[in-house]
Amino acid sequence: MRKVMSANEAVANAVKLARVGVVGIYPITPQTTVIEKLAEMKAEGEIDADIVRVESEHAAMGVTLGAGAAGVRSFTATGSQGLLYMHEMVWWASGSRVPLVMMVGTRAVGAPWNIWNENTDFMSERDSGWIMAFASNPQEAFDLVLQGFRISEDERVFLPMMVGMDGFILTHMKTNVYLPSQEEVDAFLPPRRQPYVIDPEAPIGMGNIFPPVEYMKLRHSIHSAIQSAESVIKEIGKDYEKISPFNNYRTLNVKYRMEDADYALVLMGAWAGDAMEAIDELREKGINIGMLRIRYLRPWAESEIKELENVKGILVMDRATSLGRGGPLYLEVKATVRNQVKGVVTGLGGVLLNKEDFKRIILKFLKEAKEERSDGVEWYYPAEVEKVELRNPKDVE
Amino acid sequence: MLNDTSLMSGTSACPGCPENIAMRMLSMALGKDVALVVIAGCSSVTQGLAPKNAYGYASLNIAFAAGPPAASGMWRAYKRRNRDVTVVVWAGDGGTSDIGFASLSGAAERNEDFIYLCVDNEAYMNTGGHRSGSTPHGALTPTTPEGKSGNKKEIPFIMIDHNIPYVATASVGYPHDFIDKVREAKTIRGFKYVHVLTPDPYGWLFDPSRTAEVAKLAVQTCYWPLFKWKDGRIEVSPESLHCLKKETRRPLKDFLSIQGRFKKIDEKGIEDLERYIDELWERISLNLKR
Amino acid sequence: MQHEYQYFPITVPGKGAGGQTGTWRFVRPVVNLNKCIGCRACWMFCPEATIHVIDGKVEVDYDYCKGCGICANVCPVKAILMEGEDQ
Numbered sequence: 094m095r096k097v098m099s100a101n102e103a104v105a106n107a108v109k110l111a112r113v114g115v116v117g118i119y120p121i122t123p124q125t126t127v128i129e130k131l132a133e134m135k136a137e138g139e140i141d142a143d144i145v146r147v148e149s150e151h152a153a154m155g156v157t158l159g160a161g162a163a164g165v166r167s168f169t170a171t172g173s174q175g176l177l178y179m180h181e182m183v184w185w186a187s188g189s190r191v192p193l194v195m196m197v198g199t200r201a202v203g204a205p206w207n208i209w210n211e212n213t214d215f216m217s218e219r220d221s222g223w224i225m226a227f228a229s230n231p232q233e234a235f236d237l238v239l240q241g242f243r244i245s246e247d248e249r250v251f252l253p254m255m256v257g258m259d260g261f262i263l264t265h266m267k268t269n270v271y272l273p274s275q276e277e278v279d280a281f282l283p284p285r286r287q288p289y290v291i292d293p294e295a296p297i298g299m300g301n302i303f304p305p306v307e308y309m310k311l312r313h314s315i316h317s318a319i320q321s322a323e324s325v326i327k328e329i330g331k332d333y334e335k336i337s338p339f340n341n342y343r344t345l346n347v348k349y350r351m352e353d354a355d356y357a358l359v360l361m362g363a364w365a366g367d368a369m370e371a372i373d374e375l376r377e378k379g380i381n382i383g384m385l386r387i388r389y390l391r392p393w394a395e396s397e398i399k400e401l402e403n404v405k406g407i408l409v410m411d412r413a414t415s416l417g418r419g420g421p422l423y424l425e426v427k428a429t430v431r432n433q434v435k436g437v438v439t440g441l442g443g444v445l446l447n448k449e450d451f452k453r454i455i456l457k458f459l460k461e462a463k464e465e466r467s468d469g470v471e472w473y474y475p476a477e478v479e480k481v482e483l484r485n486p487k488d489v490e
Numbered sequence: 491m492l493n494d495t496s497l498m499s500g501t502s503a504c505p506g507c508p509e510n511i512a513m514r515m516l517s518m519a520l521g522k523d524v525a526l527v528v529i530a531g532c533s534s535v536t537q538g539l540a541p542k543n544a545y546g547y548a549s550l551n552i553a554f555a556a557g558p559p560a561a562s563g564m565w566r567a568y569k570r571r572n573r574d575v576t577v578v579v580w581a582g583d584g585g586t587s588d589i590g591f592a593s594l595s596g597a598a599e600r601n602e603d604f605i606y607l608c609v610d611n612e613a614y615m616n617t618g619g620h621r622s623g624s625t626p627h628g629a630l631t632p633t634t635p636e637g638k639s640g641n642k643k644e645i646p647f648i649m650i651d652h653n654i655p656y657v658a659t660a661s662v663g664y665p666h667d668f669i670d671k672v673r674e675a676k677t678i679r680g681f682k683y684v685h686v687l688t689p690d691p692y693g694w695l696f697d698p699s700r701t702a703e704v705a706k707l708a709v710q711t712c713y714w715p716l717f718k719w720k721d722g723r724i725e726v727s728p729e730s731l732h733c734l735k736k737e738t739r740r741p742l743k744d745f746l747s748i749q750g751r752f753k754k755i756d757e758k759g760i761e762d763l764e765r766y767i768d769e770l771w772e773r774i775s776l777n778l779k780r
Numbered sequence: 781m782q783h784e785y786q787y788f789p790i791t792v793p794g795k796g797a798g799g800q801t802g803t804w805r806f807v808r809p810v811v812n813l814n815k816c817i818g819c820r821a822c823w824m825f826c827p828e829a830t831i832h833v834i835d836g837k838v839e840v841d842y843d844y845c846k847g848c849g850i851c852a853n854v855c856p857v858k859a860i861l862m863e864g865e866d867q
Contacts, residue, residue, distance in 0.1 A: 114570050143566040146594030147559055153732055155552070155593065162550050162560070163525070163567035167556055181553050189550075190788050249783055288788045291522045291550045291564070293575055298543035298791040300551030301528075302502075310787055317785035455681025499829045500845035502798030506804075506848035510827035528843045538797020665824050691848075699849030699862070702825045 094272045098229065099369075100263045103194045103235035104170065104256075105130035108142075109147035111194075111242045111280040113167035113409040115143045117156030121129040121175040122208050123260035124163065124198035125294065128170060139487040144456045150175035153184035161191040162299065164290040166176060166242065172260060177212045180221075187222030187252045187315060189299060190288050192245035193253045194238060196396055199362075200260040201442040208260075209443020212362060213413040215450035216390070216421040224254035224322055225391040227361045229347075231268045234258050236339065243282050243329050250322045251288045252315065258410075263363040277336040284300050321382035323392040346397050348426075350376065352385030356459060357401050360410040362389040368410075385434075387422060398429045407432050408455065410438040420472035434460065439473040492518040492669075503536035506698025506703065508688035509538065509582075511662045512530035516578065517546065517605070517667070519672035524576050525564060526550070529590060531582035532616040534608075554736070557581050557592045569603075571641035574646045576676055578606035583624035584614045586685075587643045598652040601680045603765035605672065608645065608683070619693035620708040622720050626713075627763055628755035637754050641766050647773065650719050654681040658718040661687045663705025667716055667727050674718070687714045695750025704748060709780040711745040712767055715774060723779035731770055742767065795844065801828070805847030807862040811838045815859035822851035822860060 099107070104127050108116065118128040132260040134140045147154045153169045160167040164302050171179055175196055186193065201211040212227075219225065224244055234256065241254040258264055273281070288296060303311060323345060330342025341347060349369055351357065358368060365386045370380055385401065407430065411420020418424065423436030435458050438445055454473055461467040474481050496517030505508050509532055509576055517524070526549035528534060529588040534551055552560050557579040568575040586608040594606065613631050621631040623643040625658045632649060649657045656678050660668035668686055675682035689705050691698035708714040712733035717726045734740040742764055746752040755763075791797075809822075819837035830841040831851060838860075842853075852860040 107498075115566050117559065117563065137832075143570070145562055145566070146600070147562070148592055148599075149555075151555055152559035152562075152593050152596060155556035155562035158552075158556070159527070159550070159560030160567040161563070161565025163564040165563075165567035165570050167563065167567075182556055185553050185556065188789060192615065221673060248786070251786065252786075287788070291525055291548045292568075292573065293548050294573075295550040296546060296793055298549045298551070298793070300533060300789050301537040301540065301543050301549075301791055302791060303540040311789055314785055314787040321783070322749075322784070329811050478548060494823075494829060497829045497842055498793055498795045498797065500796035500798050501828065503827065504844035505827075506850055510829075511825055511850075514826075514829060515824075536798070537791075538799075540789070540791045542794035542797035543791040544793070544797040571845045613802045621789070662825075697849070699853040701827070701850055702854050 096272065097267050098231060098270050099126065099265050099267045100234035100258050101198070101265065102130055103231045104238050105134065106231060106272055107238035108237045108368060109134055109140050110272070110275060111166065111239060112280055112482055113142050113166040113168045115145065115156065115160035116386065117145050117147050117169045119147050119150050119153045119171070119175065121150070121172055123197065123200060123264045124170045124172045125197055126265070130442065148353050149181055150179040152400035154179045154186060157193050158182065158186050158189060158191055161193045161287070161303050162189060162291045164285070164287070164292065168195070170198065172197035172198040173202055173214050176218065177202060183218055183221050183223065184204045184398050190251050191253065192251055192287050194241040194245055195253065195255045197255050197257040198261040198264045199257055199262045199468050200387045207442040210260040210262050211412055211441045211443070212257065216413040218255065219390055219421060222252065222319070223391060224250065224252055224319065225257070227257040227364050227387065228263065229363055230263070230387060231266060231270050232339065234263065235270055235272065236333065236337065236342065239278065239282070240329055240333060240342070244326055246286045248286060249325050250318055251319055253294050260364040266363070271338060273336040281333065281336050304476040319452060321390050323394055326389065344397060345392065345394040347388055349384040349386065349388040351385065353381035354404055355381040356406045356408070356462065357404045358382060358408050358410065358455065359387065359422065361422065362412060364412070365450050367446060370448045371455060373453060375455060380459065386466050393425060395429055398426060402430050402432055402434070406413065406458065406467050407434045408437065408440065408458045410437045410454070414438050414441065423470060433468050434466070435467040436470040438470060444475060493521045494518055494657050495527055495546040498544045498546055501536050502538045504692055506701045508611065508662050508690060508701050509533060511701065512609050512688055514670065514687050515662070515665055515668055519669040520576055520676060523574060524578055527564065527577065527579045528563045529579065529585045531556045531585055533580055533582070535616060543771050554585050555593045555616040557585065557590060558593045558602070558606065562597050562600070562602040565603050579604060579606045581606065581608055581662070581717070583608060583610040583612060587623035587645050589625060595652065598649060598654050598681045598683070601654060603679055605682045605684060608685045609688045610685060612642070612687045613615065613693045615690050615693045620689050627766065628752045628759040630754055637759065649683040654683060654721055656682040656718070659714070659716055660684060661705045661714055661716060662711050663702050663709060664716065670675045671718055673731045693751070693772060696748055707745045707748065710740045711742050712739045713742060713745050713758045713770065716768060717774060724774055724777040725779045726774065734775060736768065745771065799833050800843060802843045805845060806865050807849065808842065808849045808865055809840055809847070809849065809860045810853050811840065812861070813837050813860045815857050817857055819856060823855045825854050827852050834855065842855050843863060
């Protein structure tokens, strides 16, 4: 079935089709319409999941983890301050090795308040032991959440998975979304599997003290499971073709016009669309640039990224910062390839870029690359920002 | 014979640990088919080291504020899987009255179907006995070396104000009262709050052989009331009925003098504590089941 | 299918999770079986589950008993005495 819907609505539909049993919900813009849709589905009798309306995001993950540990498929969604407030439990979930899925609608974090899009919240969980995917359009939001349950519950993985999506730009963007039937999803997604169940039938304990070497081994195990997830994701992506017309899940990340590219742009998320338009126009002028869209931050598909070593220059655009150091994606790419890498930090706090901005950024990068000085990080403000001046209140008339 | 399989010998707890006593009484009350959620606290440590666990129950250890939410997810999961399991959150007074209070309040407001058991040793004993919201006025702790100023937070009353189906207080000094209350809690659907006083030899500074004795003195001197709240009324346990009249209360000094933590309290401090106890019992009297 | 890198933070109930805790003890409870009336008060309050009542009489598991002395304190007939470990 094809239907016009927002990414948030697509996520709710994936949760429904995955037959999720327990959902912990706490609203935060721009994730709210996911949980509103799920609550509505429950009220209409379309799903029979327990919707637990908790008092905080910390609790939302507590409910989701508790239900998962006790043997039921579970889901939650958050973003921004909510994800930061949940941070302790994000780690507890991966440390517990309980499979579950979380959607993250990205948004800038305070102070000060800002409700617009930025990916720093999502990126700040990159060390927490989760499988981390990032969608670029509503269809992908649906596909990744649905595949997420199978990836998370695969015995080679057994880790929670979060699926990020740009706040508003994607969460609220409506396009046609293809939904497989319930029968097809049931065939694709087997009944829940997990490493253990907390149940009096076999009274095990989870999480009492592990001495130093054993603790380190547990962390090592998560590290290995994330790396092993790369082939699992490809295998599941291929199998997904049985229930979906989309066949681009055989790799973790997505290439665009890279076959003959001399230069590469690397980024993740919804602005890939604007970037592709800019690339098309530059190509008409004879500039051989392509794009690698990062769809999985964890696992980090090293071999896919390493292919970038064949180009003359790499430009990484981050909608996030590791303050004082550049963008997280830039740092990841730089640590993977031997080439010179230029980083651009932009789009923070909802700053919007259009096709012309992408062209300006790329052209400046090409000039620097030819002079072999395309290194370091630039903070880019869109063309209409005439003068960048950092001001304090006393300077404001 | 009562079931006491919830605790296996050779725990990491200090000798004379009152929480271990309470843990054994938990299975005397509930038997098998229990899943525990253990939040951060002494109990996180006293379970001992992997690959073993001193608790005989299926248990999920979790961060401070996540106990009630995890239990909310778990009882629903068991219900969905048609498993008849009693879910118990095992939490200290810090996890209950301070860092975990919002999530406790949230789960109570939603009337989630599990038992929340607060084992109250009146300080953050796991970190070294630092003051908590549940530490009484005048008590010395490493963070209140001059004696805490201000009374114990009255969590049982705060839980009563949530209008949940069942609230009870207990003391490890009176096992049968405690066990009966936990058993009664199991028969009730919805949120059950049980608050058990667990005097800690190392934080309260008394000889570990006197744990049960101090737990009894707290009740006899009316410092700690034994009651249950059900159907909108308080019912005082027989062990505490003498407290309803000031004249029949055992002198508070009998409870204070046995502990080192009150060694700096002066006459004014004792009067303050006595006034607190008077007010506590006035409040109970106003809500009595007649 | 087993995957050798998969290791989960789970534990099993067992005695001695905190070690052979009997070595912590410097006084030991000694039960006078002639006095013991089998009332189980010591069993009820033992924080270490090291008191066993067998055929109405008390036995102590010295492998794990930490010697806290609660049993001697709660015994209504003073059938348990705490004695120094060096005696």
